[in-house]
Amino acid sequence: MSKEDRRLLILEREMKARMYQKSALLEILHLAHELYGYFDKELLNYISERLNLPPSHVYGVASFYHLFKLKKPGEHVVSACMGTACYVSGVEEIISAIEREFNIKRGGSTPDGKLSLFITRCIGACAMAPNVTVDNEVIGKATKEIVLKRIKDIIGG
Amino acid sequence: MKPEDILRIAREESEKWRAYKYRINICCSSGCLPFGALNLLKAFENAVKEFGVEGECKVARTGCPGTCSIGPVVLVEPGGYIYQNVTPEKAKEIVKSHIVAGIPAKEYLYANEAFFKKQFRLVLRNAGKIDPMRIEDYIAAGGYQALIKCLTKMTPKEVIDEVIVSGLRGRGGAGFPTGQKWSFVAREKNTPKYVVANLDEGDPGVFANRTLAEADPHSIIEGMIISAYAVGAEQGYIYVRAEYPLAVNTLREALKQAKAMNLIGGNILESGFNFNIELRLGAGAFIAGEETGILASIEGRRATPRPRPPYPAVSGLWGKPTLINNVETLANVPQIILNGGDWFAKIGTPKCAGTKCFSLTGKVRNPGLIEVPMGITLREVIFEIGGGVPGGRKFKAVLVGGPSGGCLPESMLDLPIDYESLTKAGAIMGSGGIVVIDDTACMVDTAWFFTDFCVDESCGKCVPCRVGLLKIRNILERIMRGEGKMDDISLLEELGVYVRDASLCGLGQTAPNPTLTTLRYFRDEYVAHIAEKRCPAGKCFKKEAPLEVRL
Numbered sequence: 001m002s003k004e005d006r007r008l009l010i011l012e013r014e015m016k017a018r019m020y021q022k023s024a025l026l027e028i029l030h031l032a033h034e035l036y037g038y039f040d041k042e043l044l045n046y047i048s049e050r051l052n053l054p055p056s057h058v059y060g061v062a063s064f065y066h067l068f069k070l071k072k073p074g075e076h077v078v079s080a081c082m083g084t085a086c087y088v089s090g091v092e093e094i095i096s097a098i099e100r101e102f103n104i105k106r107g108g109s110t111p112d113g114k115l116s117l118f119i120t121r122c123i124g125a126c127a128m129a130p131n132v133t134v135d136n137e138v139i140g141k142a143t144k145e146i147v148l149k150r151i152k153d154i155i156g157g
Numbered sequence: 158m159k160p161e162d163i164l165r166i167a168r169e170e171s172e173k174w175r176a177y178k179y180r181i182n183i184c185c186s187s188g189c190l191p192f193g194a195l196n197l198l199k200a201f202e203n204a205v206k207e208f209g210v211e212g213e214c215k216v217a218r219t220g221c222p223g224t225c226s227i228g229p230v231v232l233v234e235p236g237g238y239i240y241q242n243v244t245p246e247k248a249k250e251i252v253k254s255h256i257v258a259g260i261p262a263k264e265y266l267y268a269n270e271a272f273f274k275k276q277f278r279l280v281l282r283n284a285g286k287i288d289p290m291r292i293e294d295y296i297a298a299g300g301y302q303a304l305i306k307c308l309t310k311m312t313p314k315e316v317i318d319e320v321i322v323s324g325l326r327g328r329g330g331a332g333f334p335t336g337q338k339w340s341f342v343a344r345e346k347n348t349p350k351y352v353v354a355n356l357d358e359g360d361p362g363v364f365a366n367r368t369l370a371e372a373d374p375h376s377i378i379e380g381m382i383i384s385a386y387a388v389g390a391e392q393g394y395i396y397v398r399a400e401y402p403l404a405v406n407t408l409r410e411a412l413k414q415a416k417a418m419n420l421i422g423g424n425i426l427e428s429g430f431n432f433n434i435e436l437r438l439g440a441g442a443f444i445a446g447e448e449t450g451i452l453a454s455i456e457g458r459r460a461t462p463r464p465r466p467p468y469p470a471v472s473g474l475w476g477k478p479t480l481i482n483n484v485e486t487l488a489n490v491p492q493i494i495l496n497g498g499d500w501f502a503k504i505g506t507p508k509c510a511g512t513k514c515f516s517l518t519g520k521v522r523n524p525g526l527i528e529v530p531m532g533i534t535l536r537e538v539i540f541e542i543g544g545g546v547p548g549g550r551k552f553k554a555v556l557v558g559g560p561s562g563g564c565l566p567e568s569m570l571d572l573p574i575d576y577e578s579l580t581k582a583g584a585i586m587g588s589g590g591i592v593v594i595d596d597t598a599c600m601v602d603t604a605w606f607f608t609d610f611c612v613d614e615s616c617g618k619c620v621p622c623r624v625g626l627l628k629i630r631n632i633l634e635r636i637m638r639g640e641g642k643m644d645d646i647s648l649l650e651e652l653g654v655y656v657r658d659a660s661l662c663g664l665g666q667t668a669p670n671p672t673l674t675t676l677r678y679f680r681d682e683y684v685a686h687i688a689e690k691r692c693p694a695g696k697c698f699k700k701e702a703p704l705e706v707r708l
Contacts, residue, residue, distance in 0.1 A: 025457035030399065030438055064459040064616075065440030067399055084362030084560070084592045085518035087606055121400060121441060122361040124187040126516065127225035127524040131191075138191035 007035040008046075015050055022051055029062055038069040066121070074109040074116035076154050078147075081131040083122030091130035095119070097144040098151065114155055158419040160305040160426050163296060170297035178213040179256050181205070182232040182285055185218045186371040187364070187403050188225035193244075197229050200245035204252040214256045217294075220372020222285030223276075223526040227267055232285050241267040272523050275542055277504065277530045279512045280488045284372035284526075289407050292414040295375040301420060303491035307383050308428040311494075316387040317343060320490065322498030324510035329355055329446075329483030330558070330587045331663070332509075332576035338480065341470035342388040345478035350390040352480045353473075354381050354487055355451055356397040356404070359443035360559035361610065363590040365514035366484050368526050370397065370404040373488070374411035378434065380487030382421060383494060385432045388480050392433055395484075396451050399438040408436055443560075443614035446588075447662050448481055450616070461616045462662035485514055485589075505531030509575035513589055519556075520595035522547045529574070536570040539593055550595040554679070558587030560607040560614075561667035563674035564600065583674040585667055599694035600679040601686055604672045605633040611668035622665030625656035629672055637697040641687040650676055 014031050018024040028047055029039075036043060039062050048058040062068050080086075080095045095106060098117055102110060109116040125131050128140030132147050135154060139147060174180075181201050185194045201216045222232050227241035231251070238261050240251055247265055254262040278284070287294035295301070307316050321336030342350060354377060358366040370377060381393055397405055412434055415421050423431045437455050444450045445460035452474050454460040473479020489511060493501045502510045509531040515538065518524045522544030529538060535555060539545065546552045554564045557574075563584030565572070572578050576586050594603060608630045617623045629652055632645050653669035653676075660666045676683060685691050692698060 023455075023457040026438070026440065026454065027457070030440065061457070061459055065442050067439075067441035082361065084360075084556070084590065084606075085524070087361075088519050088592065088594060088598060088603075121359070122364070124364045124367055124401070125191055125225070126362055126364060126518040127188060128192070128228070129518070140192060 010035060011047075012050070020051055022053055025051060025053065025058065025061055026065075029058075029068065033068055038072050040072075071109075072113075073118075075114050076135050076151075077116045077118060078135075078151060079118040079120040079133045080106075081121075081123050081125075081129070081133070082119045083126060083129070085126035085129040086122075086131055089129040091132070091142075094130060094132060094142060094144045094147055097148060101148055102151070115151070158426055160309055163301055163305060163418070163420075163426070166293060167296045167299070167302070170293045174297055177215040179215070180234040181214060181216045181252075181256075182219040182222075182234065183216070184221050184228065184230040184232070184285060186221040186368060187401070188221055188368075189228035189230055190403065192228050194229045196245055197231070197243055197248060200248040201231070201252065204249045205256070207249075208252055208257050210252070210256050214252075217288045218290065219287060220284045220289050221368045221526060223281065223368075223528075224267060224269075224272065224523070225525040226523060230267075230285075233261070234286070236261075239267040240265045269523060269544070271541055271544065272525070272527075275529060275533065275537055276527055277512050278528050279492060279504070280369060280376070280485055280514055281372070281526070281528045283376065284368065287373065289372055289374055290410055292375060292411065292418060295373070299495070300375050300491070301379055303494035304379050304382055304420065305426065306494055307386055308426055308430060313343060313387045313389060316383060316494065319498045320387070320493060323493045323501035324498075324508075325486065325489055325493060325501065326509065326511075326576065327483060328485035328489075328513065328589070330585060332586060335482065335486055338470065338482075339384060339387050341468070342390075342478050342480040345471060347478055348389075349392060350388055350478045350480070351474045352381060352385045352388065352390045352393040352482070353451060353455065354393065354395040354484050355446060355481055356395060356401075356484045357439045357446035357451060358398060358401075358588055359439075359446050359614070360588045360590050362518050362592055363516045363559055363588045365516050365526055365589050367398075367401045367404050369484060369488060369514070370401070371407050374408050375415065376488040376491060377408075377484045378411060378415055378421070380490035381434065381482075382425070382432055383490050384480060384482060384487060386430055388478075390480065391431050392435070394435050394437045394455055394474075396437045396439060396445070396455060399440055405436065405438065412436065442616075443610075444616045444662075444664055447664060450662070451481065452479065459616070461618045462664075464661060506573065506575055508577065513574065513586070515589045515591050517543050517591045517593075519592035520546050520548075520550065520597075521593040531575050532573045534571050534573055535565070535591075538574070538591060539570070543593065546593065546595045548595075550597060552593065553596045553598060554594045554600065554603070554675075556584075556590070556592040556594060556603070556607075556671070558585035558667075558670070559590040560610040561585065561664065561670050562587050562590065563670045564594070564603060564678065565674065566678040569678070583670060583677060585670065587667070597694055599692050599696040600675045600682045601633060601636055601692075602694075602696050604675045605630065605637060607671040608633060608668065611664065615664065615668075619659075619661040619665065621656045621659040622661070622668065625652055625660075626665070626668055628652055629656070629669065633672070636683065636686050637692075639686070639690045639698050641683075643687055645687065646676065646680070646683055
């Protein structure tokens with residue numbers, strides 16, 4: 001992470017606008033996550049330094065909230081919705097199929113960094129359950145055949 | 158801006174509405190958006206132009222009318238015609254037939270009167286009918302008139318009294334009388350005071366608050382301004398889940414427009430009352446919806462609850478008196494002010510006035526968002542509004558109240574929906590989730606799923622919840638693997654009661670509900686798993702090792 005990084009300037013500007021208030025931590029983390037896609041140690045340390053908060057506090061908050069990723073996600077991201085409606089509609093079967101097919105574990109990425117499999121909270125399309133999101137495209141009333149094919153298409157292409 | 162200016166906008170906008178003979182409302186909320194609603198919007202706009210009827214037909218982007226299972230949905234007014242699974246191709250035909258020729262395109266209509274018949278739309282009265290991105294639409298529908306009434310004709314005390322008379326209770330789940338809560342904050346001398354609108358709808362399978370924010374954000378904002386006026390607060394926060402990007406954007410835009418019209422900010426409508434609202438984003442923590450958890454999160458900390466007292470009404474945000482209301486509660490307020498508390502008190506049951514929004518999902522023919530008067534029975538909701546269980550399967554159970562609700566069997570279906578009856582049966586009103594479960598589901602597995610969710614979401618602060626829930630989940634897994642012992646049943650019951658009674662906050666106190674209610678109503682399934690090593694639904698004993706990595 002270089003100091004000339006434009007994203008860092010944006011982050012710095014936001015912190016300044018909020019007068020480096022400690023209570024703005026969650027807002028700053030949101031922005032940083034949006035800019036970088038995940039948090040590494042360096043980024044968290046930087047925020048802790050600028051807001052004058054102990055690194056343990058910043059890490060504590062960052063790791064508390066599920067939305068924040070502490071590991072770099074893969075090139076392509078599959079997120080299966082584990083909301084109640086999706087669960088009773090059999091999303092578990094789809095998740096297991098993806099795990100077997102691509103030798104990947106939920107929450108993890110393939111060794112080549114091509115694919116990540118995440119479990120998300122309810123995306124709100126419950127009436128179309130089960131839902132699986134493949135690179136921001138929501139597949140409603142999903143089956144394992146459709147989802148596996150879609151993933152193969154994007155990884156291959 | 159003065160109150161008269163708002164009333165003038167209302168008049169002008171209503172005239173504009175009346176100038177159009179038809180209005181085509183395209184649902185662009187989270188349920189329909191992933192399935193091509195925006196393309197549809199363009200298709201309708203083009204079709205209307207193509208047939209040269211843009212002068213008499215308005216195409217509008219709206220929120221959700223509630224029928225999420227048949228999306229993308231299009232509502233044509235007047236008459237409330239709902240078209241289902243609309244595609245750009247169908248759009249052209251609908252315009253040609255319905256708008257140009259005046260004959261609704263029957264083959265694409267959603268012919269389901271039962272879905273709406275027993276509903277009572279009070280909070281969702283504007284959902285699917287107005288453009289949430291236009292404050293003028295809300296004003297034309299009578300919006301902000303309650304605020305004007307409060308600011309010009311009522312004292313804060315009178316506002317609170319009206320809410321007390323209405324019998325409105327908190328819609329976030331606990332059901333605390335709203336007027337009483339307001340009066341607690343109003344009587345505090347310590348300033349500044351804060352109001353917080355809770356839109357941290359973390360339950361999986363629940364989307365009522367989100368739909369409300371996406372369809373009618375100003376009803377929340379208006380209710381919030383009135384609550385601030387009543388308790389004497391100058392700063393408010395809407396705490397909304399970051400996982401709801403559309404709701405966030407809609408609220409952001411709505412706040413901007415309200416500010417431009419001086420409905421929030423300094424000297425609101427020249428009344429001398431100041432009030433600002435800021436949006437705060439959650440970050441995926443179920444516990445942040447808890448009363449004291451939300452406060453910690455707004456202050457930028459881990460959302461761990463703390464013991465009460467002191468209650469937030471006395472010492473909330475930054476140690477100051479804070480009023481926390483669910484957004485659905487707030488959306489009721491303008492109607493109460495306009496129509497009077499007595500009017501509201503007549504809806505629903507004597508102890509439980511008003512309506513409640515429910516997300517009806519699971520194995521039911523017509524899933525979607527519904528709003529029903531309190532006191533309606535579960536049977537009416539599931540079999541009349543919901544249309545029963547599809548696919549020739551049999552109804553087995555219904556989970557009421559989200560992941561920490563209870564699973565109720567067929568014999569409990571005539572239970573009226575109100576806070577007390579549900580709690581007595583072992584469920585909770587919670588955030589308003591109704592998940593129907595059919596006979597393909599295993600009840601042990603169902604209990605495991607919800608317990609697992611709560612294990613994951615436990616903040617870890619107090620031992621009963623952190624350790625107790627984990628133990629419950631492990632025992633359930635053991636039973637599902639076929640290694641259960643008969644003693645496990647009593648052990649689960651004992652543990653469940655400990656966790657319920659000893660936990661610090663609402664999450665731990667309700668998290669054992671799914672396990673306890675399935676033990677109470679579906680004990681034979683547990684026995685079959687343990688004694689006969691058999692899963693009546695044929696689901697268990699197939700699971701591989703415990704699922705370790707969640708979320």
